[in-house]
Amino acid sequence: MDNVILLTVLVGSLGLAVIFGRYIARMIVYEKRPLEKTLGRVENGFYKIIGVDRYEQMTWKQYFLALTVTNVIAAGFLMAVLLYQNTLPLSPKPGLSLDLAFNTAASFVTNTNLQHYAGDQQLSIFSQMVGLIFMMFVAPASGIAAAFAFIRGFIRKEFGLGNFYVDFTRIVITLLLPISFFAALLLLFLGTPQTLDSTITVGTLQGGNQTITIGPVAAMESIKELGSNGGGFFGANSAHPFENPTGVSNVFEIILMLVIPLSFPIAYAHLIGRGRGISILVTMLIGFGVMLALGLSESSGPTGLETRFGSFGSTLFQESSVATNTGAANAALTGMSPNAVIGLFLGMFVQAIPGADGTGMMMMIVFVVLTLFLVGLMVGKTPEFMSMKINPKDVKLAAFVFLIHPALILIPSVLAYTTENAQAILGEQTTPATFNQVLYEYSSASANNGSDYLGTAANTPFWNWSTAWVMILGRYAPIGLMLAIAGSFTLRDRKEVVEPIKTSGFLFVGVLSVMVFVLTALTFFPFLAMGPFSM
Amino acid sequence: MRTLKSKVFSPAIRIVILMIVTTGVAYPLLVTTIGQTMMPYQSNGSQVVLNGKVVGSDLIAQNFNSTKFFQPRNSTDSGSGVDPDITPASAISQIPAISSATGIPANALKTLVDLDVARNRETNALVLAPDYVNVLNINVELVKQYPGVYAQEASMMGGS
Numbered sequence: 001m002d003n004v005i006l007l008t009v010l011v012g013s014l015g016l017a018v019i020f021g022r023y024i025a026r027m028i029v030y031e032k033r034p035l036e037k038t039l040g041r042v043e044n045g046f047y048k049i050i051g052v053d054r055y056e057q058m059t060w061k062q063y064f065l066a067l068t069v070t071n072v073i074a075a076g077f078l079m080a081v082l083l084y085q086n087t088l089p090l091s092p093k094p095g096l097s098l099d100l101a102f103n104t105a106a107s108f109v110t111n112t113n114l115q116h117y118a119g120d121q122q123l124s125i126f127s128q129m130v131g132l133i134f135m136m137f138v139a140p141a142s143g144i145a146a147a148f149a150f151i152r153g154f155i156r157k158e159f160g161l162g163n164f165y166v167d168f169t170r171i172v173i174t175l176l177l178p179i180s181f182f183a184a185l186l187l188l189f190l191g192t193p194q195t196l197d198s199t200i201t202v203g204t205l206q207g208g209n210q211t212i213t214i215g216p217v218a219a220m221e222s223i224k225e226l227g228s229n230g231g232g233f234f235g236a237n238s239a240h241p242f243e244n245p246t247g248v249s250n251v252f253e254i255i256l257m258l259v260i261p262l263s264f265p266i267a268y269a270h271l272i273g274r275g276r277g278i279s280i281l282v283t284m285l286i287g288f289g290v291m292l293a294l295g296l297s298e299s300s301g302p303t304g305l306e307t308r309f310g311s312f313g314s315t316l317f318q319e320s321s322v323a324t325n326t327g328a329a330n331a332a333l334t335g336m337s338p339n340a341v342i343g344l345f346l347g348m349f350v351q352a353i354p355g356a357d358g359t360g361m362m363m364m365i366v367f368v369v370l371t372l373f374l375v376g377l378m379v380g381k382t383p384e385f386m387s388m389k390i391n392p393k394d395v396k397l398a399a400f401v402f403l404i405h406p407a408l409i410l411i412p413s414v415l416a417y418t419t420e421n422a423q424a425i426l427g428e429q430t431t432p433a434t435f436n437q438v439l440y441e442y443s444s445a446s447a448n449n450g451s452d453y454l455g456t457a458a459n460t461p462f463w464n465w466s467t468a469w470v471m472i473l474g475r476y477a478p479i480g481l482m483l484a485i486a487g488s489f490t491l492r493d494r495k496e497v498v499e500p501i502k503t504s505g506f507l508f509v510g511v512l513s514v515m516v517f518v519l520t521a522l523t524f525f526p527f528l529a530m531g532p533f534s535m
Numbered sequence: 536m537r538t539l540k541s542k543v544f545s546p547a548i549r550i551v552i553l554m555i556v557t558t559g560v561a562y563p564l565l566v567t568t569i570g571q572t573m574m575p576y577q578s579n580g581s582q583v584v585l586n587g588k589v590v591g592s593d594l595i596a597q598n599f600n601s602t603k604f605f606q607p608r609n610s611t612d613s614g615s616g617v618d619p620d621i622t623p624a625s626a627i628s629q630i631p632a633i634s635s636a637t638g639i640p641a642n643a644l645k646t647l648v649d650l651d652v653a654r655n656r657e658t659n660a661l662v663l664a665p666d667y668v669n670v671l672n673i674n675v676e677l678v679k680q681y682p683g684v685y686a687q688e689a690s691m692m693g694g695s
Contacts, residue, residue: 004662050549051541062542070547077551134559138551165546172554177562184566191594194563194570194578202582204597205590205604205674207691212595214580218570219563239614241594242580247664303612307620308655310665314614331614 002312008251009316013258020175020259021266027170028148028271029155039174046169057160060487063149064480066164067142071109071476074138079105081131082123090125091198099464106468108132110475111139111356113224113231113327113450114441114467116459120213120234125198128233133220137180140227140260140357141171146479147264147358150365153486154272154386157494161486176227183222183256190252191245194218217242225256228356230327230450238317238330239306250313250330257324261354264361272386275504280364283512287346287353288323290517294343295319295336304335315340318451322347325356327450333440334453338535341436345532348440348447349520351405356448362482369398369485371515372501381500388492397485401478406523408446408470413438413527421462425454432534439531441467446474583671585678588693591671594619599674602636603685605629607670620667623652637684639677647676 026033033039047054058066082101086092096104100116107114119128145167152161188194193214201211217233221243224230234240244250265284269277295315305314314331321328322344333341347353352363369385373395376383383390416422416438417430426434437453444451445467452458458467502508570578581593591597596607596617605626610616626648634641651673652666678685678692 001662001665008663046550046553049553050546052546066543066547069543070550073547073551074554077555129563130555130559133563134555137558138554165550168550172558177558181562181566185569188566188570188574188577191577191581193580194567195580196567197579200580200582200592202580202589202591203693205585205671205678205692206597206599206601206688207693208598210591210595210597212580212592216563216567218578219566223558234615236615236617241615241617241619245581245594247659251663302622304614306614306618307608307622307667308618308659308664313664329614335614 005247005251005312005316009254009258009320012251012255013262016255016259017262017266020263022270024175024260024263025267025270027175028151028267033174042173043166043169046173047166050165050169052163052165054163054166056163058149058163060149060153060161060483060490063146063161063164064483067146067168067479068476070164070168071138071142074135075105075109078108078131078135081127085124085127085131088124088126090129090196092126093122093124096122099461099468100459103464103468105135106471107450108135108229108231109139110448110471111143111228111325111359112445112448112471112475113229114445114452114471115231115235115450116454116456116464116467118235118456119232120215125196125215128220129196129216132231133216133223136220136223136227136229136231137172137176139229140223141168141176143228143356143358143479144171144175144260145358146483147361150362150482150486151268151271153490157492158490161483161490176223179259180219180223180226183226183252184218186252187221187249188218190249191241192218192221192249193242214242221253222256225253225326225328226260226357228257228261228324228326230321230329232328235455238321238328239332241306241308244330247308247313250309250317253328253330254317254320257320257326257328258354260357261324261360264354264358265364268361273504279504279509279512280361280368282509283516284352284354284360284364286509286513287350287516288319291319291323291343291347291353292316294346295340298337298339300337300340301331301335304332306331319343319347322449322451323353323355325351325360325447325449327444327452329451333451338532341440341535342528342532344451345440345443345524345528346520348443348449348451349405349524350516351447352516359448359479363401363478366398366401366482366485367516367519368503368512369394370402370519371512372503373398374515375501375511379501384500385489385503387494387499388489394485394488397481401481402519404474404477404481405446408474409439409442409524410527412442412466412470416442416462416466419462421460421466425457425460425463432531436531436535439527442470445470448475583675585675585692586689590675590692592619593669593671597671599670601688602632603688604674604677605633605668605670619671620655620669623648623666623668626651626668626673637677637681639681639684647673647680651676
């Protein structure tokens with residue numbers, strides 16, 4: 001039975017990734033898509049209102065500026081909604097504190113969805129719907145748009161990185177929205193509720209009354225998984241039966257999380273070379289396979305797990321969720337086995353097996369550049385990527401992208417202890433288990449993952465502000481640097497010669513997988529030894 | 536400065552407003568409309584009706600303090616705190632107590648457990664979930680099949 005579930009997930013997500021990979025490739029190079037005429041008409045309507053010329057290209061700086069400004073405005077809107085939800089319609093609740101509202105806005109705009117609040121208790125239907133569902137489209141669309149621009153940098157000389165507003169519109173209207181819509185209907189069919197009421201009161205079999213929190217859950221759940229978001233309508237996230245009612249919905253949600261991240265290497269294969277794309281896909285699957293093997297090596301629960309998922313369904317969901325930087329949870333993390341947690345850390349440290357929508361692919365290409373550089377040094381050849389010389393500046397930028405992540409995890413973790421803010425919420429006695437929770441919190445924030453142990457316990461000013469800034473830096477610094485890399489590659493001459501180090505095939509997959517593992521292990525090993533390895 | 540305003544801020548503000556309307560308002564309202572008209576049972580929380588009265592949600596655990604009923608897990612034992620299901624082993628372990636409180640033969644209770652497990656298997660395409668028993672459903676079956684035994688409960692059920 002477990003094997004059938006795993007097979008369904010793999011066949012389902014890879015099958016859909018083949019379809020959507022081809023579609024995404026067409027989006028990247030503006031080729032004709034199915035229903036092109038209709039889609040084009042709708043998009044043109046949007047461009048007219050936005051006031052943008054669809055043929056106008058942006059430099060990497062303009063692209064990054066447009067992305068950042070759009071994100072800041074969207075985050076400002078969400079923050080205002082959360083602060084003043086008491087004055088807004090649809091079952092108003094008290095406004096959030098400034099630090100919690102800032103944390104939540106930063107969390108959702110950066111595609112993280114770390115939640116220091118319980119949605120079912122603290123947010124109004126208006127906040128959940130107009131605030132969060134909206135942001136759950138903005139964040140992944142921004143990440144996917146950045147990846148579009150990044151990949152265009154490698155296609156051919158001066159192909160152009162594209163126009164952010166055009167990409168963003170196309171991604172929301174012709175990719176995320178239609179899939180989310182049909183996925184929401186399927187989730188509804190499987191039992192996820194969808195209403196504007198915030199509670200229902202029902203009688204019970206023994207003659208009492210039971211008040212149940214409800215709302216527009218299906219519409220949120222679909223984009224939550226599809227968009228690598230992960231922020232639950234309920235505090236219990238996908239463990240809650242309204243978010244994830246059955247084993248079927250569990251499998252479907254896992255497929256939704258995996259589909260876009262796995263579509264990217266396939267799109268890459270269409271555009272940059274079949275072997276190269278497939279090699280990246282295989283490397284991603286090897287990393288994901290290691291996470292799964294760790295998670296399944298030891299049984300989890302039953303405490304903290306839902307009966308309808310059991311150990312296998314919970315582990316598969318958790319590992320897939322963290323591997324795709326979605327961060328949704330269908331069980332309490334405290335219920336997961338130590339090995340499963342080590343698998344989760346691996347996913348957050350690498351961020352590219354397969355990683356979040358768009359950014360996972362970019363991160364994997366950064367690993368490719370670093371690998372080519374290191375291997376080039378070993379064999380004494382000038383490193384080249386796609387027939388372009390990799391110069392010292394590219395390597396510096398790529399190394400920066402890689403190093404931001406440990407810095408954003410390790411420095412705040414240490415600060416949380418030295419300022420006693422960790423002890424304040426976890427107890428004076430520091431154990432491997434509590435250290436693990438602190439390390440996990442910042443790993444999750446920096447990776448824009450959103451999975452966490454602390455939840456509402458971390459709703460204190462220190463934790464709200466510190467994780468918010470870690471999320472912001474963990475999102476925009478790498479995207480900016482990666483766009484800079486694309487900006488410099490797009491101007492570079494391509495020589496049609498044989499690559500000194502082939503970027504496809506078994507050998508390259510092997511080297512890349514080992515490099516990803518070695519770089520990650522070297523960076524994080526001391527901290528893993530103090531936390532998860534000692535549990 | 537002027538180009539920054541017209542090339543960056545103005546399109547950014549407009550695109551955000553458009554997306555709020557499209558993804559934050561139109562999309563969830565459309566899903567709500569379709570759900571409420573075509574799938575009202577699921578849309579409103581899978582409410583279970585017995586003898587014309589709503590007795591709970593199929594998906595949310597409720598407390599049973601009477602020993603005549605199957606009991607759910609303690610709320611803090613699960614991931615959600617409202618896990619509506621128990622394992623078949625847990626259900627079977629409760630049979631002797633329920634049998635002695637109600638006089639219903641143990642093998643009849645075992646049959647009900649098996650039927651509920653089979654029903655849930657169907658819900659999960661036979662293989663996509665481990666076997667489990669939905670506590671509310673099996674208790675509803677008890678009340679339906681043994682109205683005499685549960686006469687007192689049946690008169691109170693459904694709340695106010």
